[in-house]
Amino acid sequence: MPSIDIRRPHRLSHAEAHALVDQVAARMRQKFDITSEWQNDTLAFERPGISGKIAVGSDEIHVSARLGMLLSPLKGMIEQEIRRKLDEHFA
Template sequence: MPKIDIRRPHNLPLDQARAVVEKVATRMREKFDMQSQWEGDTLRFSRSGVSGAIAVAPQAVHVTAELGLMLSPLKGMVEQEIRRKLDEYFGDAA
Protein backbone atom coordinates (compact mmCIF):
# COMPACT_ATOMS: atom_id res chain seq x y z
CA MET A 1 0.00 0.00 0.00
CA PRO A 2 1.30 3.50 -0.81
CA LYS A 3 2.69 5.47 2.11
CA ILE A 4 2.92 9.21 2.65
CA ASP A 5 5.65 10.64 4.88
CA ILE A 6 5.94 14.42 5.20
CA ARG A 7 7.86 16.49 7.76
CA ARG A 8 7.11 20.19 8.07
CA PRO A 9 9.15 22.53 10.33
CA HIS A 10 7.28 25.15 12.31
CA ASN A 11 8.01 28.01 14.71
CA LEU A 12 4.96 27.68 16.96
CA PRO A 13 4.95 26.77 20.63
CA LEU A 14 3.98 23.10 21.04
CA ASP A 15 0.51 23.88 22.42
CA GLN A 16 -0.28 26.19 19.49
CA ALA A 17 0.99 23.66 16.94
CA ARG A 18 -1.18 21.03 18.57
CA ALA A 19 -4.19 23.39 18.40
CA VAL A 20 -3.57 23.86 14.67
CA VAL A 21 -3.49 20.09 14.16
CA GLU A 22 -6.74 19.78 16.13
CA LYS A 23 -8.30 22.38 13.83
CA VAL A 24 -7.22 20.31 10.82
CA ALA A 25 -8.62 17.17 12.46
CA THR A 26 -11.98 18.86 13.01
CA ARG A 27 -12.08 19.76 9.33
CA MET A 28 -11.13 16.18 8.36
CA ARG A 29 -13.97 14.81 10.52
CA GLU A 30 -16.49 17.18 8.91
CA LYS A 31 -15.34 16.83 5.31
CA PHE A 32 -14.22 13.18 5.11
CA ASP A 33 -15.97 11.45 8.03
CA MET A 34 -12.50 10.75 9.44
CA GLN A 35 -12.12 9.33 12.93
CA SER A 36 -9.28 10.72 15.07
CA GLN A 37 -7.85 10.39 18.55
CA TRP A 38 -4.91 11.94 20.38
CA GLU A 39 -2.22 9.67 21.84
CA GLY A 40 0.14 12.05 23.62
CA ASP A 41 1.24 14.61 21.02
CA THR A 42 0.26 12.36 18.09
CA LEU A 43 -3.13 12.51 16.43
CA ARG A 44 -4.07 9.14 14.92
CA PHE A 45 -6.69 9.23 12.17
CA SER A 46 -8.50 6.70 10.02
CA ARG A 47 -11.40 6.01 7.74
CA SER A 48 -12.07 3.45 5.08
CA GLY A 49 -9.09 3.47 2.72
CA VAL A 50 -6.66 5.52 4.79
CA SER A 51 -4.99 5.52 8.20
CA GLY A 52 -2.21 7.61 9.60
CA ALA A 53 -0.89 9.99 12.20
CA ILE A 54 0.17 13.59 12.71
CA ALA A 55 2.94 13.86 15.28
CA VAL A 56 3.47 17.30 16.79
CA ALA A 57 7.00 18.04 18.02
CA PRO A 58 8.47 21.32 19.30
CA GLN A 59 9.91 22.31 15.90
CA ALA A 60 8.16 20.10 13.36
CA VAL A 61 5.00 18.30 12.38
CA HIS A 62 5.31 14.80 10.93
CA VAL A 63 2.45 13.41 8.84
CA THR A 64 2.37 9.73 7.94
CA ALA A 65 -0.42 7.91 6.14
CA GLU A 66 -1.06 4.62 4.45
CA LEU A 67 -3.50 4.56 1.56
CA GLY A 68 -5.67 1.60 0.70
CA LEU A 69 -6.04 0.18 -2.80
CA MET A 70 -8.89 2.48 -3.79
CA LEU A 71 -6.91 5.63 -2.93
CA SER A 72 -3.56 4.38 -4.29
CA PRO A 73 -3.97 6.11 -7.67
CA LEU A 74 -4.61 9.40 -5.86
CA LYS A 75 -1.41 9.34 -3.78
CA GLY A 76 0.18 12.30 -5.58
CA MET A 77 -2.94 14.42 -5.26
CA VAL A 78 -3.42 13.52 -1.57
CA GLU A 79 0.24 14.29 -0.82
CA GLN A 80 0.00 17.64 -2.62
CA GLU A 81 -3.12 18.59 -0.64
CA ILE A 82 -1.43 17.69 2.66
CA ARG A 83 1.58 19.86 1.76
CA ARG A 84 -0.71 22.74 0.76
CA LYS A 85 -2.61 22.54 4.07
CA LEU A 86 0.62 22.40 6.08
CA ASP A 87 1.80 25.54 4.26
CA GLU A 88 -1.56 27.21 4.90
CA TYR A 89 -1.70 26.39 8.61
CA PHE A 90 1.96 26.60 9.56
CA GLY A 91 3.16 29.35 7.18
CA ASP A 92 6.81 29.96 6.61
CA ALA A 93 9.15 28.25 9.01
CA ALA A 94 12.84 28.77 9.50
Protein backbone atom coordinates in the same frame (compact mmCIF):
# COMPACT_ATOMS: atom_id res chain seq x y z
CA MET B 1 0.18 -0.17 0.28
CA PRO B 2 1.46 3.26 -0.73
CA SER B 3 2.52 5.55 2.06
CA ILE B 4 2.88 9.27 2.60
CA ASP B 5 5.58 10.72 4.84
CA ILE B 6 5.85 14.51 5.14
CA ARG B 7 7.74 16.60 7.69
CA ARG B 8 7.23 20.34 8.00
CA PRO B 9 9.18 22.59 10.39
CA HIS B 10 7.25 25.17 12.39
CA ARG B 11 8.02 28.09 14.68
CA LEU B 12 4.88 27.96 16.79
CA SER B 13 4.72 27.11 20.45
CA HIS B 14 3.91 23.48 21.11
CA ALA B 15 0.43 24.45 22.35
CA GLU B 16 -0.28 26.55 19.22
CA ALA B 17 0.85 23.76 16.88
CA HIS B 18 -1.23 21.23 18.82
CA ALA B 19 -4.31 23.50 18.59
CA LEU B 20 -3.84 23.99 14.83
CA VAL B 21 -3.61 20.25 14.22
CA ASP B 22 -6.75 19.83 16.32
CA GLN B 23 -8.57 22.40 14.12
CA VAL B 24 -7.45 20.64 10.95
CA ALA B 25 -8.59 17.31 12.40
CA ALA B 26 -12.04 18.76 13.14
CA ARG B 27 -12.38 19.78 9.48
CA MET B 28 -11.16 16.34 8.36
CA ARG B 29 -13.82 14.68 10.53
CA GLN B 30 -16.56 16.83 9.01
CA LYS B 31 -15.41 16.75 5.41
CA PHE B 32 -14.09 13.20 5.06
CA ASP B 33 -15.81 11.29 7.90
CA ILE B 34 -12.44 10.50 9.47
CA THR B 35 -12.21 9.27 13.05
CA SER B 36 -9.32 10.56 15.11
CA GLU B 37 -7.88 10.24 18.57
CA TRP B 38 -5.02 11.97 20.35
CA GLN B 39 -2.33 9.70 21.78
CA ASN B 40 -0.08 12.09 23.70
CA ASP B 41 1.25 14.48 21.01
CA THR B 42 0.20 12.31 18.07
CA LEU B 43 -3.19 12.41 16.40
CA ALA B 44 -4.08 9.00 14.95
CA PHE B 45 -6.73 9.09 12.21
CA GLU B 46 -8.47 6.63 9.95
CA ARG B 47 -11.34 5.92 7.64
CA PRO B 48 -11.82 3.22 5.03
CA GLY B 49 -8.91 3.51 2.61
CA ILE B 50 -6.53 5.55 4.75
CA SER B 51 -4.95 5.52 8.18
CA GLY B 52 -2.22 7.65 9.60
CA LYS B 53 -0.76 9.92 12.25
CA ILE B 54 0.07 13.57 12.70
CA ALA B 55 2.82 14.03 15.28
CA VAL B 56 3.29 17.45 16.85
CA GLY B 57 6.91 18.11 17.78
CA SER B 58 8.44 21.17 19.36
CA ASP B 59 9.67 22.39 15.96
CA GLU B 60 8.17 19.98 13.41
CA ILE B 61 4.89 18.46 12.25
CA HIS B 62 5.18 14.91 10.91
CA VAL B 63 2.36 13.46 8.81
CA SER B 64 2.46 9.78 7.93
CA ALA B 65 -0.31 7.81 6.26
CA ARG B 66 -0.98 4.53 4.52
CA LEU B 67 -3.36 4.43 1.59
CA GLY B 68 -5.55 1.47 0.72
CA MET B 69 -5.83 0.07 -2.76
CA LEU B 70 -8.75 2.28 -3.80
CA LEU B 71 -6.97 5.51 -2.84
CA SER B 72 -3.57 4.45 -4.19
CA PRO B 73 -4.10 6.12 -7.59
CA LEU B 74 -4.84 9.40 -5.78
CA LYS B 75 -1.61 9.40 -3.76
CA GLY B 76 -0.09 12.37 -5.61
CA MET B 77 -3.21 14.48 -5.24
CA ILE B 78 -3.62 13.59 -1.54
CA GLU B 79 0.04 14.32 -0.83
CA GLN B 80 -0.20 17.66 -2.64
CA GLU B 81 -3.25 18.66 -0.60
CA ILE B 82 -1.51 17.73 2.68
CA ARG B 83 1.53 19.81 1.69
CA ARG B 84 -0.73 22.74 0.76
CA LYS B 85 -2.50 22.61 4.13
CA LEU B 86 0.79 22.36 6.02
CA ASP B 87 2.14 25.36 4.12
CA GLU B 88 -1.06 27.27 4.83
CA HIS B 89 -0.94 26.64 8.58
CA PHE B 90 2.74 26.14 9.43
CA ALA B 91 4.76 28.19 6.90
